[in-house]
Amino acid sequence: MSYLSNLHTHTDFCDGVDSAEAMVKRAVSMGYKSLGFSGHSYAPFDVPNCMTEQGTGEYVSEILRLREKYRDKIQIYLGIEQDMMYKMIEYPYDYVIGSMHYIKIGDEYVSVDYTDAIAENAVKKYFSGDWYRYCEAYYASVKDVAKITGCNIVGHFDLVTKFNEGNKYFDENSYKYRASAIEALRAVAQDCNLFEINTGGIYRRKRSAPYPADFLLRELHKIGGEIVFSSDSHDEKSLGFMFFEASELAKSCGFRYAKLLLDGKFTDVRL
Numbered sequence: 081m082s083y084l085s086n087l088h089t090h091t092d093f094c095d096g097v098d099s100a101e102a103m104v105k106r107a108v109s110m111g112y113k114s115l116g117f118s119g120h121s122y123a124p125f126d127v128p129n130c131m132t133e134q135g136t137g138e139y140v141s142e143i144l145r146l147r148e149k150y151r152d153k154i155q156i157y158l159g160i161e162q163d164m165m166y167k168m169i170e171y172p173y174d175y176v177i178g179s180m181h182y183i184k185i186g187d188e189y190v191s192v193d194y195t196d197a198i199a200e201n202a203v204k205k206y207f208s209g210d211w212y213r214y215c216e217a218y219y220a221s222v223k224d225v226a227k228i229t230g231c232n233i234v235g236h237f238d239l240v241t242k243f244n245e246g247n248k249y250f251d252e253n254s255y256k257y258r259a260s261a262i263e264a265l266r267a268v269a270q271d272c273n274l275f276e277i278n279t280g281g282i283y284r285r286k287r288s289a290p291y292p293a294d295f296l297l298r299e300l301h302k303i304g305g306e307i308v309f310s311s312d313s314h315d316e317k318s319l320g321f322m323f324f325e326a327s328e329l330a331k332s333c334g335f336r337y338a339k340l341l342l343d344g345k346f347t348d349v350r351l
């Protein structure tokens with residue numbers, strides 16, 4: 081399987097380290113057919129990690145400029161990683177990745193993505209130290225991610241496991257954890273059944289397996305869901321990271337095809 085595309089790509093317009101043009105050049109050098117950008121949508125409660133309102137406009141202009149400049153070498157798509165906790169700034173996006181990076185508790189937006197210390201504190205402060213209740217709150221919210229964002233792709237569905245490598249805080253094999261995850265997956269799939277298999281957590285050395293976990297992928301396949309591969313790249317070197325392994329995982333969960341955005345359409349590629 082050669083999956084020469086990535087639609088989950090960050091740049092220095094948000095919390096990525098490389099410029100959009102550096103990402104394009106890298107993708108061209110790797111023989112990519114398409115590359116889509118997905119800057120973090122503006123969120124007033126998380127300015128350092130997201131694009132600003134003005135920055136979103138600049139991002140859009142730059143991606144459209146690159147699309148023209150590299151037109152004969154690669155297909156460039158304009159996307160956004162839209163967090164469900166804040167409204168979208170409308171631009172003519174080719175696709176939307178719907179994600180949830182925060183649990184909203186009262187007036188506070190608690191990041192599930194930033195550091196293990198933040199997650200630990202939140203569990204202590206709001207869930208009496210009970211990680212299962214924290215996970216339940218995450219899934220009770222993320223089940224609406226596609227409804228709210230109107231996304232084409234569901235981003236890192238079980239991000240709540242980010243700091244839980246080796247079941248450090250909760251048992252991902254337990255019924256208690258899995259029940260709410262599966263229920264949320266089924267709910268999300270009714271609004272958007274295309275999920276990404278995201279290897280970004282492995283690249284950043286937080287996880288040894290991609291999002292979502294294999295039991296969720298098997299469930300997704302069972303209910304007719306579909307997949308794309310994404311490296312959730314924040315630097316050029318990570319483009320396509322572990323896509324071969326992700327593809328083998330997908331096959332072991334029953335998938336025979338993945339979707340690839342080409343000529344403006346999501347088309348099937350055989351795994």
Ligand SMILES: [Zn+2]
Nearest residue numbers: 161179235236
């Ligand atoms: Zn994300």
Ligand SMILES: [Zn+2]
Nearest residue numbers: 088090161312
């Ligand atoms: Zn991302």
